Every structure is written in structure tokens, then in C-alpha cells.
Amino acid sequence: MNPHKLPSIGYDVIFDDTLTELHRFIQQHTYSKILILTDRNACIHCLPVLQEAMPWFDGYDVIEVDPGEENKNIDFCVGIWKMMLDFGADRQSLLINLGGGVITDMGGFTASTFKRGIDFVQVPTTLLSQVDASVGGKTGVDMDHVKNIIGTFAQPKAVFIASTFLRTLDQRQLVSGFAEIIKHGLIADRSFYEAIKGLDATAISLEHIRHSVAIKNNVVTQDPLEKGLRKILNFGHTIGHALEGHSLASDRNPLLHGEAIAAGMICEAYLAHRLNGLSEDALNDIIQTFRRHFPDYSYDREIYEALLVLMKNDKKNAGHRIGFSLLSTIGQCDIDVFVEEDVIVESLDFYRNLIGSGR
Numbered sequence: 028m029n030p031h032k033l034p035s036i037g038y039d040v041i042f043d044d045t046l047t048e049l050h051r052f053i054q055q056h057t058y059s060k061i062l063i064l065t066d067r068n069a070c071i072h073c074l075p076v077l078q079e080a081m082p083w084f085d086g087y088d089v090i091e092v093d094p095g096e097e098n099k100n101i102d103f104c105v106g107i108w109k110m111m112l113d114f115g116a117d118r119q120s121l122l123i124n125l126g127g128g129v130i131t132d133m134g135g136f137t138a139s140t141f142k143r144g145i146d147f148v149q150v151p152t153t154l155l156s157q158v159d160a161s162v163g164g165k166t167g168v169d170m171d172h173v174k175n176i177i178g179t180f181a182q183p184k185a186v187f188i189a190s191t192f193l194r195t196l197d198q199r200q201l202v203s204g205f206a207e208i209i210k211h212g213l214i215a216d217r218s219f220y221e222a223i224k225g226l227d228a229t230a231i232s233l234e235h236i237r238h239s240v241a242i243k244n245n246v247v248t249q250d251p252l253e254k255g256l257r258k259i260l261n262f263g264h265t266i267g268h269a270l271e272g273h274s275l276a277s278d279r280n281p282l283l284h285g286e287a288i289a290a291g292m293i294c295e296a297y298l299a300h301r302l303n304g305l306s307e308d309a310l311n312d313i314i315q316t317f318r319r320h321f322p323d324y325s326y327d328r329e330i331y332e333a334l335l336v337l338m339k340n341d342k343k344n345a346g347h348r349i350g351f352s353l354l355s356t357i358g359q360c361d362i363d364v365f366v367e368e369d370v371i372v373e374s375l376d377f378y379r380n381l382i383g384s385g386r
């Protein structure tokens with residue numbers, strides 16, 4: 028079967044379980060040096076898949092970092108840049124980012140800034156990075172628990188998606204990726220949302236991944252630099268990123284990205300109902316979907332202040348106003364809805380009451 032290619036912003040997203048196209052890409056180019064950036068888990072589980080698919084491929088160097096969101100920061104980038112220098116990388120080098128969203132975000136950032144930018148390709152290995160993080164050219168790292176606050180828009184040379192990598196992914200990580208798939212249906216494709224909302228995350232197929240990427244790709248190709256339309260992809264992320272950042276700083280077992288934005292999407296669906304015409308039926312449907320797939324996250328009112336500080340640092344704000352992308356109905360999302368702090372607090376209370384910790 029021919030691999031499916033989706034044209035994006037000057038590159039293709041290629042769906043190919045055999046990785047033949049990655050093989051072809053490397054053969055067609057004459058890079059002076061090839062580096063693979065990966066983390067410990069992807070190194071154990073995914074590098075062998077790559078090596079098996081391309082047994083002739085050698086002579087590359089591997090930069091391995093510790094896994095986890097807590098390592099997506101500038102200190103780790105400095106380590107990566109130093110390793111690139113040690114390995115003799117120059118402007119004609121290629122960086123292959125092999126891993127989840129932490130690796131594709133941080134690898135894209137380090138490649139786009141090293142010697143003013145070298146080529147990189149994304150080989151995402153988690154469901155979340157396949158359906159979302161590896162596509163669209165947003166790269167970056169966190170700082171002081173504010174998500175993705177340092178970064179660039181930089182397009183890869185190609186993205187290679189192989190569902191074979193997902194075989195070794197644990198259930199919690201798989202479900203985390205499902206959150207972004209559900210989001211894509213909610214913001215832009217009601218029938219896709221209806222088709223997937225009741226599925227088990229293990230039932231997600233390459234076709235679902237392709238459809239989810241196609242939704243995101245359709246948005247980012249129209250608005251690569253997030254001047255307008257692209258902001259719809261941030262539904263759930265204003266509150267979700269604050270919860271994720273706070274959880275990283277304070278929880279022993281922090282929320283995963285998808286878990287945080289699942290809670291964020293419930294809060295922001297409440298805001299959409301309160302302020303943007305989302306019907307009560309739609310709100311209840313969204314709540315039911317996320318609570319079916321994701322564990323409840325309990326938090327105290329004492330953290331609201333910290334959450335609001337994190338939200339105020341969000342990139343979507345204008346001045347001191349906190350900006351949201353809110354649904355008007357399932358399948359449609361409005362951008363630049365600015366919400367007063369007391370209403371945001373209401374939405375956080377709404378979630379707490381829903382899960383029974385708001386008494």
C-alpha cells in the first residue's frame with residue numbers, strides 16, 4: 028500500500044508503518060551528519076524499531092535525554108546544543124526527533140536555533156505527538172512551570188507517522204493522546220467527535236490518527252503563525268496548561284498533558300455554556316465523554332491564585348486579559364473570548380463540584 032501523504036506548510040506528513048519513506052528521505056539527501064534526539068524510553072522501545080526498518084542506516088549519533096515534561100526546559104536544550112557541537116554538527120546536519128511531544132517540541136526548538144537553524148524531521152512515537160505535537164511547527168520549552176513560553180515557529184522537513192511505535196506505549200499515555208483527538212472533533216468536526224467519543228483509546232486506528240492530523244493540518248496551513256484561526260486548537264489549553272504547570276510543580280505523580288487538557292476542556296466547556304452559547308446538552312455530553320475516559324483531578328481552592336498567575340502568563344492573552352478559545356456548538360469554536368477572573372473561578376468551582384470535591 029502506498030503511504031498516505033498530507034501536504035502541510037512546505038513539508039509532508041507521511042503515514043507509513045514501514046518507515047520506507049524515512050529511509051527514502053535520508054537516501055535522497057546528503058546530510059553531513061545525522062543526529063537522533065530521543066529520550067530513555069523511546070531509545071529502548073523505538074530506536075530498535077527504526078533500526079529494524081532501516082538496517083543499512085548507521086553512522087548516526089544519538090543524543091539521549093531523561094524522559095518527562097519536567098525536562099522540557101532550557102537547561103536540557105543547552106545540554107543538547109553542547110552534544111551537537113561535540114558530535115561536530117554543522118549547518119548541513121539533520122536532527123531526527125524520535126519520541127513523544129517533549130522530544131518533538133524540544134528537538135524542533137534546539138534544531139531551529141542551532142547555528143541559526145538546521146534541518147529536522149519529526150518521528151513521533153506517542154499517540155499525542157502523532158495526532159498533535161509533531162504537526163504544525165510549534166516548537167518550544169517550559170519555564171517556571173509556564174508551558175511552552177520559550178519557542179519558535181519552525182517547520183520540519185517532514186513528519187513520519189508509524190502506528191507501530193504505539194505498541195509499547197502504556198495505557199495512560201495512550202489515553203492522554205486521545206484527549207487531543209477528541210479536541211479536534213469538538214472544535215472542527217462534529218461527526219468525527221460522535222464517531223470516536225465512545226471508543227476505547229486502544230481502538231484508535233491509523234485512520235483515526237490520519238483524520239485527527241488532517242483536522243489540525245487544515246487549520247495550521249491556513250494560519251501557520253497563529254494570527255487567528257489557529258487559536259481554536261487552544262480550546263481547553265488556557266486552564267489545562269495552568270493545571271498541568273501547577274501539577275508539575277506540586278504533585279508527586281503529575282498530570283499528563285492530555286489529562287490536564289481534558290480537565291481544562293470541561294472547565295472551558297462550562298465557560299462556553301456560560302458565555303458563548305454552548306447548549307446545556309452539549310456541555311453535559313462533553314463532561315460525560317471526558318469523565319468516561321479520564322480520571323477526575325481534585326484540587327483545592329487554595330491553588331486558584333497560582334492557577335490564575337499561570338493563566339496570565341499564557342501566550343494567548345492581550346494585556347492583562349485572559350483569552351480563551353470557546354466552543355459555540357460541538358464542531359465549532361470561537362477565538363479571542365476574554366473572560367473575567369471571577370467567571371474563570373466559577374469554572375474551576377464547577378469542575379470541583381462535578382467531581383464531588385467542591386463542598
Ligand code: NAD
Binds near residue numbers: 067126127
Ligand atoms: P512525552 O514526550 O513525555 O512522552 C510520554 C512518555 O512516553 C515519555 O515517558 C516517553 O519517554 C514515553 N514514550 C515515548 N514513546 C514511547 C513508546 N513508543 N513506547 C513507550 N514509551 C514511549 O509526552 P507526550 O504526551 O508525547 O507529549 C506531551 C508534550 O507535547 C507536552 O510537552 C505538550 O506541551 C506538547 N504538545 C505540543 C504541541 C505542539 O503543537 N507543539 C501540541 C500538543 C502537545
